[in-house]
Amino acid sequence: MSRSGPVMRPQPSTEGLRQLIDAISACHSRRLFEQIVTVAAEICGTGYAGLVEAGAPPQFAQLIQMTMPPGDPLRVRRWLGSGNVLLALAGQSEPIHVDMGRFRLLSVPVPLNTRSHAAIWVAGSDLDEHAEEYLIRFATAAGRVLEAHRDLEEAGRMLRAVQAFSLAG
Numbered sequence: 001m002s003r004s005g006p007v008m009r010p011q012p013s014t015e016g017l018r019q020l021i022d023a024i025s026a027c028h029s030r031r032l033f034e035q036i037v038t039v040a041a042e043i044c045g046t047g048y049a050g051l052v053e054a055g056a057p058p059q060f061a062q063l064i065q066m067t068m069p070p071g072d073p074l075r076v077r078r079w080l081g082s083g084n085v086l087l088a089l090a091g092q093s094e095p096i097h098v099d100m101g102r103f104r105l106l107s108v109p110v111p112l113n114t115r116s117h118a119a120i121w122v123a124g125s126d127l128d129e130h131a132e133e134y135l136i137r138f139a140t141a142a143g144r145v146l147e148a149h150r151d152l153e154e155a156g157r158m159l160r161a162v163q164a165f166s167l168a169g
Contacts, residue, residue, distance in 0.1 A: 017163050024156045032149055033065035036120070036142050041067055043138055044106070044131040046124030048076050051142075052107075054090035056115035061086035064118075074103040076123045089119045095132055108135045111143040118146070 033051055041049035050066035063086055068076060079100060080086060089096065089107045098105040107121035120139045122131065 014163070014166065017159065017166070021156055021159045021163065024152050024159065027149060027152060029149065029153075030065075032145070034067070036145070037065045037067045040120050040122055040135065040138060040142075043134045044122040044124070044127060046122050046127060048074065048103075048123040050080070050121050051110075051118065052086050052090045052121065053116055053118045054087060056117065059087075061090040074123065074125065076103060076105075089121055090117050092117075092119060095136065097132075106131055106135060108132070108139045110139045110146065113147055114150075118143070 037049040037051055040051075041047060047069040048067065051064040052061055053064050054061035061084075063080065066077070066080075072078075092107065092109055094109070096105075096107040098107075103123050103125050104127050105121055105123040106127055107119045110118040110120055112118055120135060120142060122135060
């Protein structure tokens with residue numbers, strides 16, 4: 001016990017904490033997903049790309065983000081919506097090549113340290129022989145970006161809890 005009086009609890013700067021939370025929250029998920037698929041399309045020289053994610057075990061999948069030319073001239077969206085195409089793309093552990101006649105699709109897994117599965121895919125009529133190599137390297141980097149983003153989101157939630165307790169106390 002201290003005889004010198006009550007222990008003083010340091011008061012955090014609510015302004016500094018708010019600024020830190022704002023800085024961490026500045027990277028919005030939707031914008032990040034848009035950038036990932038845009039870059040995937042650009043590095044593979046096509047107008048179509050997407051990011052798909054499935055849970056663990058992969059029983060269902062969802063299209064997180066997609067980019068395509070106006071009017072979807074190759075009708076890729078229709079093909080993606082048929083059957084379990086998204087689940088097949090997201091649940092993979094190796095690159096997938098699909099030749100649909102009017103377009104070719106390449107999908108590569110996104111390495112994540114979570115239990116969910118993800119893949120980046122590109123589609124086009126003229127994917128060259130280097131597309132797979134570029135997309136695999138990009139998917140590895142994108143996986144790191146996605147994990148870092150999730151870590152930032154979690155840190156933001158924790159800081160909001162600190163802020164709530166500091167304002168209450």
